[in-house]
Amino acid sequence: MVEPLAEGGSVPEADFPADCRMDHTVNTVCVVGLGYIGLPTAATLASRGIEVIGVDINPQIVAAVNDGKPYFPEPDLDMLLRAATTLGKLRATARPEPADAFVIAVPTPFNDDRSPNLTFIDAAADAISPVLAAGNVVILESTSPVGTTARLSKRLARQRPDLRLPEEGENGPFDVHIAHCPERVLPGHMVRELIENDRIIGGLSEACAEHAEAVYSIFLRGTAFRTGAATAELVKLVENAYRDVNIAFANELSTICDQLGLNVWQVIELANRHPRVSILQPGAGVGGHCIAVDPWFIVASAPEQTRLIRAAREVNDAKPKFIVSQIRERADRLKHPVIACLGLTYKPDVDDVRESPALDIVVELACDPDTRLLVAEPNLRALPPPLDERANVTMCDTLAAVREADIVAILVAHSRFRRIPQEELMRRMVIDATGLTHRSVSMTR
Numbered sequence: 001m002v003e004p005l006a007e008g009g010s011v012p013e014a015d016f017p018a019d020c021r022m023d024h025t026v027n028t029v030c031v032v033g034l035g036y037i038g039l040p041t042a043a044t045l046a047s048r049g050i051e052v053i054g055v056d057i058n059p060q061i062v063a064a065v066n067d068g069k070p071y072f073p074e075p076d077l078d079m080l081l082r083a084a085t086t087l088g089k090l091r092a093t094a095r096p097e098p099a100d101a102f103v104i105a106v107p108t109p110f111n112d113d114r115s116p117n118l119t120f121i122d123a124a125a126d127a128i129s130p131v132l133a134a135g136n137v138v139i140l141e142s143t144s145p146v147g148t149t150a151r152l153s154k155r156l157a158r159q160r161p162d163l164r165l166p167e168e169g170e171n172g173p174f175d176v177h178i179a180h181c182p183e184r185v186l187p188g189h190m191v192r193e194l195i196e197n198d199r200i201i202g203g204l205s206e207a208c209a210e211h212a213e214a215v216y217s218i219f220l221r222g223t224a225f226r227t228g229a230a231t232a233e234l235v236k237l238v239e240n241a242y243r244d245v246n247i248a249f250a251n252e253l254s255t256i257c258d259q260l261g262l263n264v265w266q267v268i269e270l271a272n273r274h275p276r277v278s279i280l281q282p283g284a285g286v287g288g289h290c291i292a293v294d295p296w297f298i299v300a301s302a303p304e305q306t307r308l309i310r311a312a313r314e315v316n317d318a319k320p321k322f323i324v325s326q327i328r329e330r331a332d333r334l335k336h337p338v339i340a341c342l343g344l345t346y347k348p349d350v351d352d353v354r355e356s357p358a359l360d361i362v363v364e365l366a367c368d369p370d371t372r373l374l375v376a377e378p379n380l381r382a383l384p385p386p387l388d389e390r391a392n393v394t395m396c397d398t399l400a401a402v403r404e405a406d407i408v409a410i411l412v413a414h415s416r417f418r419r420i421p422q423e424e425l426m427r428r429m430v431i432d433a434t435g436l437t438h439r440s441v442s443m444t445r
Helices: 038-047 061-067 077-086 118-131 148-159 190-196 206-216 229-260 264-271 294-301 308-330 357-365 398-404 415-419 422-426
Strands: 028-033 052-055 090-093 101-104 135-139 179-180 199-204 223-228 338-342 372-376 394-396 407-410 429-432
Touching: 028 038, 028 118, 038 052, 038 077, 038 090, 038 101, 038 190, 038 422, 052 148, 052 429, 061 077, 061 090, 077 190, 090 179, 101 118, 118 148, 135 206, 148 179, 148 229, 179 206, 179 229, 199 206, 199 422, 206 223, 206 429, 229 294, 264 398, 294 308, 308 372, 308 429, 338 357, 338 394, 338 398, 357 372, 398 422
Parallel strands: 028 052, 028 101, 052 090, 101 135, 135 179, 199 223, 338 372, 338 407, 372 394, 407 429
Antiparallel strands: 179 199
8 A cells, every 4th residue: 555645745766666757747638527527627637738538428418518518507617618629628529549647537326235336437447448558647536435446457457468557555667557536526616626625646556646646736726645545535435424424413403303393403503602513504315426425335345334324324315205204294284285396406506416305305295196396496497307207297486386385395595595585485384404494593691
C-alpha cells in the first residue's frame, strides 16, 4: 500500500521507483462517461487548453455535447461547454481513442440485493484497453467499493499482457499508471467545486498517484492529497455514509416526534441552540446518486462491522413509507381524495430524480386508482416514468395543484414552493416532510 504524503508533500526524485520518472505531460484526455461528473470534468479540462475526447454510449448525449449543449442544467456548464466545443478542444464520440490520460466516470449502482454493480466500470475497462499505450495514466473517478481500482488494473492487465500494469504493494516500473480520484462536488455548484475542492488521489503505487495528480493540477486550485487507492475508495464512501447516518438521526427524530405529538422542527431548532449540537433537518428520505447508494458499498465490504451504517440506511429507506402512511391516513377520511404532491426530485432546485424518495412516494400513492394526484415539479418539463403512464396523475402548476387539492404533501423544499400563500395551505390538510412551512420559534426567557 502506498504511504500517504503530507499536504503538498514531495520526495527527492532519486527516492522514487523508476517508473515515477515517466513523462507526466498531459496533452490529451479521454473522459469515459459524460454524465453529471464526466461532462463538467471534460469541459473544465478543455477550458484549460487540453484536447478532450468525451465518450458516451448514448448517441443523444454525444450529439448534444458536440453541439455545445449540456443535457442537464448546471450553472456555468453551458458557457464552459459552448466555449470548449467552439474552440475545438472537446468533442464527443461513442468509442475511446488514444490519449495521454483516461478518466472513467461511469455509474456504479447496486444490485437488487444491495451488492455493488460494477458492470459499467468493466465495460469502460474493456473499451479503453485496445487504445492503451505505455506512458498512459487511467483514473477511476466513479465512486467504488474498496478494491475496485485494483480490480480495474487486473482486468486491463488480462486484456493487455504486453503492458505492465500495477498491483498494490508493487513498486514498478509500470507501463501504465492506475489511480482512483473520487469526485466530491455538489449539484448546482459543480463547476466551481470541481476546481476549488480538495481532491484525494489514491494510486496503486506512489508513482500512480503522482501521475494522476499531474492531470488534476491542470485545473485544481484546492489541495491534492496523495494516498493509496483503497484508502481513497473508502474515504469517499465514508464521506457519504457520515452524512447518511446524520440524516438518519434527524429522520428518526421526526418519527419519534410524530408518535409523541411534538413538532420535530421546533425540537431540532431548540436542540441546536446547544453550542456543540448541530442536528440536520429531516426529509422525505435520502436520494441521489451518492448518499442513497454508497453506504451499501461499505456494508458489502464489512457486513459484520457495519451495524450503525446499515441501520442508518434502513431508517432512511423506511422514511418514504412513513410519509405515505401519513398521507393515506388523511386520504382515507375522504371518498375521492385529491392530493397535491409538491416535488419529485431527490433534493431542492435540481432536476435529478435518481433514487428520489419523493418520486417513490408519488408512485406508491398512484397505486390507488380512487386517488387523484396533482404533481407540481418546477424543475421538470414532464412526468418521469412510471408516473407518465398513470391515468390518475397529472402534472400542473404549483398554485393550481394546491387550490384544487384536499391534501397537500410537500415532499421537496424547492425555493418556488416557499412562495405559496399561507392562507392557501391553511385551508387544506398539509403533510410537510421538509419543514418548509415551519416558522422559527421566538426565543424568550
